[in-house]
Amino acid sequence: MTKKYRVVQWATGVVGSAALRGIVRHPKLELAGVKVYSDDKAGRDAGEIAGIDATGVTATKDVDEIIALAPDCILYCPLPWSLEEMCRLLEAGIHVITPCPYWFPFVQNPDVAKALSESCQRGGVNFHASGCNPGGIAERFPLTFTGWCNRIDRITMTECGDCRTYSSEGVMRELMNLGKTPEEADRNVLKEMLAKSWYEPIDMIAAGLGSEVVEYSAHHDYILANQDIETAVGIVKKDTIALNHYRHIGKTREGTEIVQEQIWYLDDLEQTRLQKKMDIPRASGWRIKLEGDVNLNVDVDFPPELTQDERVAQGLSTTGFHLVNAVPLVCEAEGPGMKTYLDLPMITGCMGEHVVAR
Numbered sequence: 454m455t456k457k458y459r460v461v462q463w464a465t466g467v468v469g470s471a472a473l474r475g476i477v478r479h480p481k482l483e484l485a486g487v488k489v490y491s492d493d494k495a496g497r498d499a500g501e502i503a504g505i506d507a508t509g510v511t512a513t514k515d516v517d518e519i520i521a522l523a524p525d526c527i528l529y530c531p532l533p534w535s536l537e538e539m540c541r542l543l544e545a546g547i548h549v550i551t552p553c554p555y556w557f558p559f560v561q562n563p564d565v566a567k568a569l570s571e572s573c574q575r576g577g578v579n580f581h582a583s584g585c586n587p588g589g590i591a592e593r594f595p596l597t598f599t600g601w602c603n604r605i606d607r608i609t610m611t612e613c614g615d616c617r618t619y620s621s622e623g624v625m626r627e628l629m630n631l632g633k634t635p636e637e638a639d640r641n642v643l644k645e646m647l648a649k650s651w652y653e654p655i656d657m658i659a660a661g662l663g664s665e666v667v668e669y670s671a672h673h674d675y676i677l678a679n680q681d682i683e684t685a686v687g688i689v690k691k692d693t694i695a696l697n698h699y700r701h702i703g704k705t706r707e708g709t710e711i712v713q714e715q716i717w718y719l720d721d722l723e724q725t726r727l728q729k730k731m732d733i734p735r736a737s738g739w740r741i742k743l744e745g746d747v748n749l750n751v752d753v754d755f756p757p758e759l760t761q762d763e764r765v766a767q768g769l770s771t772t773g774f775h776l777v778n779a780v781p782l783v784c785e786a787e788g789p790g791m792k793t794y795l796d797l798p799m800i801t802g803c804m805g806e807h808v809v810a811r
């Protein structure tokens with residue numbers, strides 16, 4: 454019989470709940486435990502929290518209880534995250550996969566890379582950071598397409614998202630700066646960390662191309678709301694930021710530009726709620742653009758019949774499922790150590806005995 458990896462889901466927010474559903478369905482995984490933060494969720498069956506059938510696994514707030522379960526792997530999805538906690542789990546001999554940083558910290562955060570690597574060594578396990586963007590669009594998928602190219606002048610990854618139905622208060626207000634005044638956004642204590650989160654995948658692409666980044670730059674434009682806007686995390690007030698346009702750019706020593714661009718906003722494409730209009734390339738989705746001797750536009754889109762709620766939910770499910778599908782590969786990867794996409798084999802879905810009704 455194939456070995457089943459015992460997996461703990463750590464935090465059950467939007468991404469964590471998707472991952473939890475993914476663990477339960479994955480034929481090579483077994484749900485060993487669930488770590489939650491709220492009194493409301495502690496003591497409840499994991500299935501009830503994730504909106505699926507009962508699993509027989511009860512959620513707990515107790516970290517020691519989780520470690521005592523001695524799972525093979527933890528899918529670590531809290532907000533805020535803690536480096537110290539990640540290191541503690543690794544040192545307890547548990548592989549850690551996360552959608553939080555650190556995707557490729559070796560250049561931006563060498564101290565973090567050292568701490569994580571040492572904890573992996575002590576625990577004899579691996580660490581992998583994944584996700585949708587970063588963790589997919591920002592580096593994994595563009596790197597794949599560079600295999601079709603020779604000279605590359607520029608690689609641009611653009612994310613567009615009407616975020617009104619994203620129900621994570623922390624991501625929306627603190628990480629995306631939506632609903633802040635421009636002054637508050639500028640003073641955000643996470644500003645430097647956020648920039649590094651986009652430079653990390655830029656560094657990974659450069660490393661994948663056998664190069665390094667010699668010049669970094671960041672650009673931020675925004676548009677304010679011309680009225681109060683209803684969102685899943687409450688009202689975003691008139692005269693606060695309702696569209697952020699971020700661009701983080703790295704230039705390699707050969708001159709290839711690597712651009713991470715996000716357009717996060719709280720409106721439809723008509724933009725009647727914004728104080729001015731911007732040319733938004735698409736409502737929701739991503740474009741990976743390669744320019745050089747081969748020119749490619751790779752659009753990752755949602756089918757038009759999906760509602761905006763479904764687009765946001767499915768977009769965030771990709772983050773959770775990416776973690777889940779990586780579990781066997783991260784547990785089996787030669788280690789111990791940090792495993793980026795440059796180290797791991799191809800991560801695929803795994804349907805097992807799941808049958809689609811036709």
Ligand SMILES: NC(=O)c1ccc[n+]([C@@H]2O[C@H](COP(=O)([O-])OP(=O)(O)OC[C@H]3O[C@@H](n4cnc5c(N)ncnc54)[C@H](OP(=O)(O)O)[C@@H]3O)[C@@H](O)[C@H]2O)c1
Pocket residue numbers: 463464465466467468469488489490491494530531532533534552553583584585586587588620621622623624628769772
């Ligand atoms: N790489 C990517 O593509 C990507 C995409 C989206 C999100 N993310 C990251 O994934 C993580 C989860 O995002 P999300 O959308 O699921 O956010 P979320 O819905 O806000 O969920 C965060 C969860 O963290 C837990 N939590 C509550 N208080 C906490 C505290 N004081 N300290 C630590 N954790 C606490 C809660 O778990 P319980 O509800 O179980 O109590 C909460 O549901 C975030 O760190 C986010 O940055 C990454």
